[in-house]
Amino acid sequence: MMGLTPRQADCLAFIRERLEAGQVAPSYEEIAAHLRIVKSNVHRMVHALEERGHIRLIRNRERSIALVADGVTKPMEAGLALLSRVTGKSRDQLVAQAVEEFLERQVRQ
Numbered sequence: 043m044m045g046l047t048p049r050q051a052d053c054l055a056f057i058r059e060r061l062e063a064g065q066v067a068p069s070y071e072e073i074a075a076h077l078r079i080v081k082s083n084v085h086r087m088v089h090a091l092e093e094r095g096h097i098r099l100i101r102n103r104e105r106s107i108a109l110v111a112d113g114v115t116k117p118m119e120a121g122l123a124l125l126s127r128v129t130g131k132s133r134d135q136l137v138a139q140a141v142e143e144f145l146e147r148q149v150r151q
Contacts, residue, residue: 045094049087050087050091050094053073053084057073057109061108066105068107069104070085073087073088088107092123093124095123096109097109097110098123098133101126101132122137
């Protein structure tokens with residue numbers, strides 16, 4: 043996993059605290075209030091955490107932040123997160139597409 047700024051580490055700690063306590067993921071508004079920053083900065087911070095492989099976002103759902111287990115993060119997670127943002131496809135759609143393309147290549151051989 044890539045390093046974090048102090049603010050990103052605070053954000054991740056707040057998200058982790060909420061989720062490990064069995065609560066729903068915090069909203070951007072709650073994160074902004076906790077960190078005393080504006081919501082647009084939270085948006086950038088959360089997406090930076092995803093790109094660095096610390097969290098996973100489930101697209102088109104509210105309160106959809108999931109932690110990525112320490113030590114289990116695969117190098118491709120950050121790449122998938124970035125590719126998801128660029129293509130507009132969900133992580134699951136990208137994985138399904140990759141599997142489908144792999145199987146098609148195997149059949150051709």
